[in-house]
Amino acid sequence: MPNAHNSGFALAPVSLRRRGINALMSLSAGLAVVLVLLPLGAIFAYLVYKGIGSLNWAFLTQTPKPVGEPGGGMANAIAGSALILLIASSMGVPIGIGAGIYLAEYGRNRLGDLIRFTADVLNGVPSIVVGIVAYSIVVLSQGHFSALAGGVALAIMMIPTITRATEEMLLLVPQAIREAAYGLGVSRWRTTLSITLRTASSGVITGVMLAFARVAGETAPLLFTAFGNQYWNWKINQPTAALSLQVFTYAISPFDEWHRQAWAGALILIILIVLAVSAVRIAASRGMLKGTS
């Protein structure tokens, strides 16, 4: 007990003022937690309230019906979102983790500073601008909208988040762990992949899931890249529906039926993101992703 030195064995009585401040601080910290959780809870509750009515089996298995016809669903948009996110992750995750490794292990130089600065700026670029970039790179050169273009746009948005998260997590791994591997005659690249990255893996996965969840709901960068589609599409070079796009289209339409479906779509989007993130977390905690990523 730190006080014991000053006052013998008796503890100085805690003053009323100090107790008051303590209570006040604990209360405000608790209040801050409530304030953080309140919007999240409110949004989810409101989505359930508005969307659950239109949520049924047809919604999950059918494509949209023309205006005026009742029923129909967003199955193609769910599949489209999955396809676009798969494309985005397969580009964004390796590039992001690779860049993060470079920054943490080799990046203490001018080039490293430049990459760090670029990543931070890229993180702040409005998503609609990223959409325009993907449009001019992929859509214009291919001549048509596509899932690929949407994936590229989302990948560009994932990369800076993953890069910086990976770098920070790798830098948290003590130098002593790397030295232990070097001392065993393990080469530098092997040490980085099998020791350092593995030690940091749970943090890196958190960074990846953060980036994933963030882009999964993006609409703006998909408007003129993936474009949307009323029908099934599994080809990566064809216009593709996405949940966020479908919600957007339905929400700005003048039809009540479409509004209800938009609410259901938003609810499904959030549920799917939560499911995907939880699934990866569970897999990671069971050690299924612990290999050399």
Add this chain to the structure above:
Amino acid sequence: MGVGIKVEQLNAWFGKTQALHDITMDVPANHATAIIGPSGCGKSTYVRCLNRMHETVPDARATGRVRMGEVDVYNGSSAVQIRRGIGMVFQKPNPFPTMSIYDNVAAGLKLNGFRDRRRLDEIVERSLKLSALWDEVKDNLRKKSGASLSGGQQQRLCIARALAVQPQVLLMDEPCSALDPISTGKIEELIFQLKEDFTIVIVTHNMQQASRVAEFTGFFLLGRLIEFDRTEKIFTTPSDKRTEDYITGRFG
């Protein structure tokens, strides 16, 4: 069997600061050699030069000749190859936190592409027995993480990990400085046994420890090797005044 280490004119730098000046030392095979001296005198840098760990620090470099048996450490071989033949134990126990006890010991071999599972089992068992940890961990080899052991056990785990790659030389950089007296005693006993198979270089702040475990002792001061001789000579009749001042506690 261990091999002797011949060090000639070894100089080491951190950036522009010279940390070692013209070290020449003949470390005899199958004996323990202690390196003593006050903090910052270059002891750790010296052992880190022997297996080329020194150069993993940014801006650090070393010149001179180090021969380990027939191998020229600084010419004609890669640092990675050199380190495979030399085990190293660090000041703070540093087991790999995500690995089980078994995987920690097997890490050096596995990461370098060794795949024979039966042989691996044997080597892990033998290494853990050599480091006197086997009886304490044999029931939880694959279940318990290396980080869940106590400090003294972790250090013996790190010794087992270093022994598993079957080195000829074992470098120990203050291996007991973070341990309690009982664990220290165990590790000192261990050094005694290991001498039969390995050449050991041990950095220590503890002069009693040097006199207990080492046949030879080198005294470092300000990056120079002041005196290198049989341990009892260093501690009873040192030939240099500075050595005498240090071991009698007049400075450092």
